[in-house]
Amino acid sequence: QKEVEQDPxxxxxxxxxxxxxxxxxxxxxxxxxxxxxxxxRKGPELLMYTYSSGNKEDGRFTAQVDKSSKxxxxxxxxxxxxxxxxxxxxxxxxxxxxxxAGTRLTVKP
Amino acid sequence: KAGVTQTPRYLIKTRxxxxxxxxxxxxxxxSVSWYQQTPGQGLQFLFEYFSETQRNKGNFPGRFxxxxxxxxxxxxxxxxxxxxxxxxxxxASSLQGANTDxxxxxPGTRLTVL
Numbered sequence: 001q002k003e004v005e006q007d008p009x010x011x012x013x014x015x016x017x018x019x020x021x022x023x024x025x026x027x028x029x030x031x032x033x034x035x036x037x038x039x040x041r042k043g044p045e046l047l048m049y050t051y052s053s054g055n056k057e058d059g060r061f062t063a064q065v066d067k068s069s070k071x072x073x074x075x076x077x078x079x080x081x082x083x084x085x086x087x088x089x090x091x092x093x094x095x096x097x098x099x100x101a102g103t104r105l106t107v108k109p
Numbered sequence: 110k111a112g113v114t115q116t117p118r119y120l121i122k123t124r125x126x127x128x129x130x131x132x133x134x135x136x137x138x139x140s141v142s143w144y145q146q147t148p149g150q151g152l153q154f155l156f157e158y159f160s161e162t163q164r165n166k167g168n169f170p171g172r173f174x175x176x177x178x179x180x181x182x183x184x185x186x187x188x189x190x191x192x193x194x195x196x197x198x199x200x201a202s203s204l205q206g207a208n209t210d211x212x213x214x215x216p217g218t219r220l221t222v223l
Contacts, residue, residue, distance in 0.1 A: 043201075043214030044152070044214050046210070046211075046212045046214075049209070088151075088152060090152075092207060095164075096154075096165075097154035097167065097207060097208075099152040100151075101151045102151060102152070
C-alpha cells in the first residue's frame with residue numbers, strides 16, 4: 001500500500017461545477033497537509049495548507065482534513081477554465097514528507 | 110520581489126558523471142527544500158535546509174546530497190548518475206520551512222542522463 005493514495009483522474013468538469021479532490025494516507029504521524037496546483041511545464045504552487053484536522057477556506061477553495069479517517073479533501077467551487085491543472089496533495093510529519101500522484105483536472109468552458 | 114531561481118534550467122549528463130544544481134531562494138527566506146519529479150514516481154521530497162543545516166531528509170540514496178550557504182542559496186549534488194536520475198529537480202523556498210503556508214517553487218532544472 002502506498003503511503004499516500006490519490007486518484008490520478010483525469011477529471012473533466014464543466015465550468016461552474018464543484019470539484020472534489022481527495023487523498024488517503026496511512027502514516028498517522030502526518031500533521032501538516034498541503035494542496036498544490038501545478039500547471040503544465042511549471043513548478044507547483046502551494047494552494048492550501050492545514051495543520052491537523054479541520055477545515056480551511058480561501059476564496060473558492062476549501063480544504064478538509066479528517067485525521068481519524070486519514071482522509072483529506074480539496075473542494076473547488078464555481079470552477080473556472082483557469083483551474084485546469086494537476087492538483088497534488090502532500091503531507092508532512094515526523095521528518096517525512098509525501099506527495100500524492102496528482103489529479104489532472106480539466107474545466108471545460 | 111524576485112522569485113525562486115534555479116540554474117541551470119536544462120542539463121544533459123552521461124551515466125557515472127556527477128552534477129550540481131543551484132537554487133537561489135526569495136530574499137529573506139531561510140528554508141530551501143529540494144524535490145525530484147518523474148512521470149513514474151511523481152513528486153518526491155529530497156531534503157530541506159534551514160540556516161545552513163539539513164533539517165529533514167527524504168528516502169534517497171547517499172548519492173544525493175546538498176548544502177546551504179550563509180546567504181541561503183542552496184546546491185544539490187548527485188554523484189555517479191544513473192539513468193533513473195533523469196527528472197525535473199525542483200527547489201522551493203520559505204520563511205520557516207516546508208511545513209508552512211508560505212512556500213514558493215522555482216521553475217526546476219530538467220536533468221537528462223544518457
